[in-house]
Amino acid sequence: MPLHLDTRLAHCGRPAMNGDSGPVNVPVVRTSTVRFDSIEAMHAQVRKRAGGLPISTYGRQGTQTHRALEEAMCELEGGSRAFLTPSGLAAISLTLLALTAPGDHVLAIDSVYQPVRKLDAGHLARNGVRVDYFDPLTERIEDRLRPETRVVxxxxxxxxxxxxxxxxxxVAACRERGISVVADNTWASGYLFNPLALGADISLIAGTKYVSGHSDLMLGVIVTRDAAHASRLATTYEALGLAxxxxxxxxxxxxxxxxAVRMQQHAHNALAVARWLAQHPGVDRVYYPALESDPGHALWRRDFRGANGLLSVGFRGLAETQLFAIADALALFDIGASWGGYESLVLPATADKLAAHRGWHGTAGVLRLHIGLENTADLIADLAQAIAGAQAAR
Known part of the structure; x- marks a missing residue:
């Protein structure tokens, strides 16, 4: 009988027994130099690496510790090969650089993670790669693909x-044209959704977020579905010297x-907060797919196994300065740009940042909330006092 994902998460990437015993966790192996018993042994390892195997001949290529996480991420995402990068953005940059060349075209959704647009303007455009943006909710992808499109x-x-x-x-439109589909899967982090199972070629995760879960590290993960994409990534990974x-x-x-347990609790807490916000007379809309009133709820129920702690909320009649005032008045929500840790966070998403989203029609922006593992009654009370203060000031 196939094992549940929660069970596989607890057991994948564990160290093998050494004789009759062994540790529960993989040891931290640190090294810059990898030693070999002979020149022939070194050459054999180099040949294996050249053949696509994740083998280290030098420290920046990783150790047994890295192999364990790569194995676990492949198990989580249902992929064949994983690459670890110093950040989620590094995973994005490496992937787009590896899959494109001068004259190529990339089509990206218009609600993309903002640093992707900076990568486009600062590097891809300079290297002769054109990036266009589209809204899959209002446009047919077939109408936006070009003969030189290489990545969606x-x-x-x-x-x-x-x-x-x-x-x-x-995926269907891209597959018949030989176009690679790259999916940023950080929101689901492999636990809630698997884009490779729906035919995507590469799944990216910022391990900084829910994989870490404690806001104490930076990490990106790239998981490939097939050997061809893995080979292209491996060449660029080696050339950039990432470690x-x-x-x-x-x-x-x-x-x-x-x-597994953290994500379930984040979702439980976030749904409670989302439902309270949706009933608040000062709230215009709550953006959270697990909320029954969300326009994407049916699709979320079809494809996803659950939700996380991340939502956004827009308010009626509040100016941008009052959004900032709510954020400043919150006592249990730290102001911070990341998410996925145990703590609750708040960050304004102002109208200028949302202007590229074709589905956005507001004027003052929204507050993005990461609902942490605190008691939901305390979080709701904190939100209530902060919103009331902003409304009174108005």
């Missing part, structure tokens, strides 16, 4: 407003063991 880049749900996109027709600390890898692997 998606996030589901989208950043900031968490729009749900149907990956099935996107990840084994200590960060160990912490990520430790965080992975508790992701």
């Amino acid at each position: 880049y998606v996030e589901t749900p989208g950043s900031l407003l968490f729009e749900m996109y149907d990956l099935v027709p996107i 990840v600390s084994p200590d960060d890898v160990y912490l990520a692997l430790r965080g992975l063991r508790t992701m």
Whole structure:
């Protein structure tokens, strides 16, 4: 009988027994130099690495600690090969650089993670790669693909407003044209959704977020579905000289063991807060796919196994300065740009940042909330006093 994902998470990437005993956790192996018994042994390892096997001939290529997390992430995402990078953005940059060349075209969703647009303007455009943006909710992807399109880049749900996109027709249109589909899967982090199972070629995760779960490391993960994409990534990975600390890898692997229970609690807390906000007379809309009133709820129920702690909320009649005032008045929500840790966070997403989202029609922006593992009654009370203060000041 196939094992449940929670069980597989607890057991994947564990060290083998050494004789009759062994540790529960993979040891942290630190090294810059990899030693060999002979020149022939070194050459044999080099040949294996050249053949696509994740084998180290030098420290920046990783150790047993790295191999354990790579194995676990492949298990989580249903992929064949994983690459670890120093951050989630590094995973995005490496992937787009590896899959494109001058003259190529990339099509990305318009609600994409903002640093992707900076990568486009600062590096891809300079290297002769054109990136266009589209809204799958209002446009047919077939109408936006070009003969030189090499990559379609998606996030589901989208950043900031968490729009749900149907990956099935996107994959179908790309597959018949030989176009690679790259999916940023950080929101689900492999536990809630698997884009590779729906035909995407590459899944990206910022392990900084829910894989870590404790806001104490930076990590990106790339998981490929097939050997061809893995080979292209491996060449670029080697050329860029990327390396990840084994200590960060160990912490990520430790965080992975508790992701199931953490994610379930984040979702439970976030849904309680989302439902309270949706009933608040000062709230215009709550953006959270697991909420029954969300436009993407049916698609989320079809494709996802659950939700996380991330939502956004827009208010009626509040100016941008009052959004900032709510954030400043919150006592239990730290102001911070990341998410996925145990703590609750708040960050304004202002109208200028949302302007590229074609589905956005507001004026003052929204507050993005990460609902942590605190008691929900305390979080709701904190939100209530902060919103009341902003409304009174208005």
